[in-house]
Amino acid sequence: LSGLSGDSKSDIRYHLAxxxxxxxxxRRYDRIIIDAPPRLTTAHVQALSASTHVLxxxxxxxxxxxxxxxxxxxxxxxxxLWPHLKVLGVVGSMTELGQEQPLRDYEQxxxxxxxxxxxxxxxxxxLRAPVTAPLSRSCFIPDVADLGRAxxxxxxxxxxxxxxxxxREMFDALGAEVVRAAETAIELKDxxxx
Amino acid sequence: MKVKEFVCVLREYARVIDAHGGNDLAxxxxxxxxAWSPAMTWSMKNLLxxxxxxxxxxxxxxxxxxxxREALVRLQHVVGSIAKKGFNDDLAALINSLExxxxxxxxxxxxxxxxxxxxxxxxxxxxxxxxxxxxxxALIRQYVxxxxxxxxxxxxxxxxxxxxxxxxxxKQAELAKIASLVAYETAAxxxxxxxxxxxxxxxDNYATAAAKSKFSSGKSAA
Numbered sequence: 001l002s003g004l005s006g007d008s009k010s011d012i013r014y015h016l017a018x019x020x021x022x023x024x025x026x027r028r029y030d031r032i033i034i035d036a037p038p039r040l041t042t043a044h045v046q047a048l049s050a051s052t053h054v055l056x057x058x059x060x061x062x063x064x065x066x067x068x069x070x071x072x073x074x075x076x077x078x079x080x081l082w083p084h085l086k087v088l089g090v091v092g093s094m095t096e097l098g099q100e101q102p103l104r105d106y107e108q109x110x111x112x113x114x115x116x117x118x119x120x121x122x123x124x125x126x127l128r129a130p131v132t133a134p135l136s137r138s139c140f141i142p143d144v145a146d147l148g149r150a151x152x153x154x155x156x157x158x159x160x161x162x163x164x165x166x167x168r169e170m171f172d173a174l175g176a177e178v179v180r181a182a183e184t185a186i187e188l189k190d191x192x193x194x
Numbered sequence: 195m196k197v198k199e200f201v202c203v204l205r206e207y208a209r210v211i212d213a214h215g216g217n218d219l220a221x222x223x224x225x226x227x228x229a230w231s232p233a234m235t236w237s238m239k240n241l242l243x244x245x246x247x248x249x250x251x252x253x254x255x256x257x258x259x260x261x262x263r264e265a266l267v268r269l270q271h272v273v274g275s276i277a278k279k280g281f282n283d284d285l286a287a288l289i290n291s292l293e294x295x296x297x298x299x300x301x302x303x304x305x306x307x308x309x310x311x312x313x314x315x316x317x318x319x320x321x322x323x324x325x326x327x328x329x330x331x332a333l334i335r336q337y338v339x340x341x342x343x344x345x346x347x348x349x350x351x352x353x354x355x356x357x358x359x360x361x362x363x364x365k366q367a368e369l370a371k372i373a374s375l376v377a378y379e380t381a382a383x384x385x386x387x388x389x390x391x392x393x394x395x396x397x398d399n400y401a402t403a404a405a406k407s408k409f410s411s412g413k414s415a416a
Contacts, residue, residue: 108378116399
């Protein structure tokens, strides 16, 4: 609150970055993954300001597709806050079928809405290229009961008694795709024409 | 439910049966799944309607159709209360379809299913070939290019879309192919109305994103 009222001299947007870049945190962790809400709250702004990359998970339906477009708009509009941020891609979550099977029609429609929104974002902001694109379908995370049960209690990936679908394999496929995307992702500042 | 989804459960169940000494039954179940492979994208209902044995089958000496049916009934008891309705319905339909062949040899039943599917696929391929020859590829390409070039602008897109809609040379199969190329994968048998709706989406999605961006300055409602 002191940051918002102007009483504090430090910039509230970079408080998390200050902590994550401290010697103590840097010594203890190789990678830090922050789960942030889709709204641009103070916490979310802090998370983006502290991050090198951002991955956008979304349910694949029409409305969520449009929300991805709005979110990417915000990333571009506020790019001055995170000029070095790289957008890794959009990953579908809670898909009806497993990674090896085709998407349902309504999910393909959601994916189409995302592609069109990203194209519109590129045109609206006169970018050199779209900010990002959907990742490969083979890394989308299906709606799995074990994951749902783990939500809010523990990390599903670490659940040793997961039955049914191989949770670790699903997330490993996503991890491999994220690594590939990180190699080609472009910083936001390089997408914006000066 | 699609065959490929149904067999995921059946395959796992065969492993369970195998681990509990039902090696012979598990092996024939695997053969049945293999026999169904040309029909993986069909619905179970469609498969069961088309893959039934056409000729009389020999009586069982080893594993009978009844052994398989009873194994499926046990599966039904286990998963009945937790599985999706679609799965339960298809499992019940499969069990019912097996009952008339109870005393017959399961391996012979599998071979008969395989032959029935081969016959269906052979006639389908013939039909596909004759319908493919009638598809006007050049016309499709031309419309795809025009739709993609104009989809960001209503004033340009709508006339092309209306022309496509009214063009009598564009049949249902052509529309489905155009929808596949400009929107997303669309089955060849998709109706004209549905294919047109999908084609319209490429413009509608873009226009919606533009309107939302303009009036919300990019702010998410989420």
